[in-house]
Amino acid sequence: MLDYAALHSFREVLRYGSFERGAQALNLTQSAVSQKIKRLEQQVGGPVLVRMKPLKATPLGEQLLSHVQKVSVLEEQLTTRSGAADHASPLSVAVNNDVLATWFTEVMARFSEMRSNPVHIYNADQTQTRTLLQQGKVMACISQTGTPITGGQSARLGTMNYQLYASPGFIQRYLQNDISPERVMSTPGLLYDEFDVTLLTDYQRECLDFPPSLTTCHWYPSSHGFAKMAVEGVAWALLPTLQVKQEVASGQLISLFPSKQLGVPLFWHWTEQASHALGDFSQVVKHISKEQLTP
Structure with a gap:
């Protein structure tokens, strides 16, 4: 199973264009975010980021980004249907x-x-x-x-x-x-x-x-x-x-x-x-x- 905490970190560093700003948004250290993404790359068997300024996703990274976006939508649908507390996802x-x-x-x-x-x-x-x-x-x-x-x-x-x-x-x-x-x-x-x-x-x-x-x-x-x-x-x-x-x-x-x-x-x-x-x-x-x- 994919590491969804690492996928979330991956999405945020891409959103903000750097490890530093992504880590700030996640309220984590830059080192912790870097380690999460390294573990994700080991898990999927290839690089997910082109390490340039700003950061860009590799073709594999773009597939993962599309996947995590779909998972976020499905989670919101499930939350709504289950009657759980309102989850105002972005x-x-x-x-x-x-x-x-x-x-x-x-x-x-x-x-x-x-x-x-x-x-x-x-x-x-x-x-x-x-x-x-x-x-x-x-x-x-x-x-x-x-x-x-x-x-x-x-x-x-x-x-x-x-x-x-x-x-x-x-x-x-x-x-x-x-x-x-x-x-x-x-x-x-x-x-x-x-x-x-x-x-x-x-x-x-x-x-x-x-x-x-x-x-x-x-x-x-x-x-x-x-x-x-x-x-x-x-x-x-x-x-x-x-x-x-x-x-x-x-x-x-x-x-x-x-x-x-x-x-x-x-x-x-x-x-x-x-x-x-x-x-x-x-x-x-x-x-x-x-x-x-x-x-």
Whole structure:
């Protein structure tokens, strides 16, 4: 039988990215956690961690991580059915930056009224979240890919819409009366990080019929700061329409191409062995997204 105490330690050091932080979370010494994981590796016959910064799971480790995630769900189901004391086990969810910056706080608020389960959110691009679910690092995720993983289910949530925005000061300084794709793309723009490249180039191709161009872009990996940079006139930015309603209404931001909008479909993915808590969380996600997203 697997050493589940060691598996728990393994999951925590991966969650926090190091032996030191994992040990702190477990209230154990770093040496004790290291010994537990060494015994686990002896038991399963191979390394479970790539010892780098941050720590990563080996292929064998990813299988173990997926297994311990499923066991946690089954334990919660058993606890609920047996009538034992409420066990508010954590729910792990992968969500992208733009959703976190717009409507996911409403999900958290609504769910917290129903249950006391802590929710551990992993922040990743919508093109990467599904991979975290496949690896067993999370129990559910929001992704732009609709195909469910093996042993999982998915449901369409709606479409997140994006437009290109700039401040009046930016328009006066850089564009004046020439708001054309060629002119705009020659002026300073914004990228969140390397994963944001796909979103911007999709907008350039599909909405502006313009070849991918990123050479004038700053990189600024902060959802709140991203919008603020646009408001302050540093650069134009491709932003969710949901995020900047107030700024547009007050005249702080102007849509450069109001008729050009990129729609990104979003899907909710979850494991089939879902706990009651995850089932409730999924219902809240579907309900709030129906209110906030376009069909």
